[in-house]
Amino acid sequence: MYYVNHEQIGDRLNMIPVLSEAAEKLTAEWRGGTPDLIAMLAQERTLHLSIELVTDVGSLLIDGFLMRDASSYEDIVDILHVEGVFPDNLYAPLQQLVRLRKPLVQEYAHAGREELHPLTDKLPALLAQFRESVKQFIFKELA
Secondary structure: OOOOOHHHHHHHHOOHHHHHHHHHHHHHHHHOOOOOHHHHHHHHHHHHHHHHHHHHHHHHHHHHOOOOOOOOHHHHHHHHHHOOOOOHHHHHHHHHHHOOHHHHHOOHHHOOOOOOOOOHHHHHHHHHHHHHHHHHHHHHHHO
16 A cells, blocks of 8 residues: 655645746746846746755655655656656656756856746646646556
């Protein structure tokens, strides 16, 4: 029998609308003119929280369904992909997102924050697909 922490997974998945709204507003601001420093930092935080959401949910799924241990953030996405948590079309963008963690968290002093990151405007759709895939996977596995 699996122990899946539905509450923690749900808490994280419930953040998706918030992060999606932030990404949409940031994209609109960037396209409407020159963003200010707050918008630049907000974009970094939105991307960072999106990364944490994906890896937190991934870790909870890996623990709950007794999948192999992950050795890195990228490995979390690899394991979820191999285990069929999400479809193939999400693999590359989720890997691209997770690879941003090191630059955002460790190399932030050299971040190029003056431009809209290409993933920012893709986040709403990407995270929505991730949420639906996770829900379907849990339902299928526990059925």
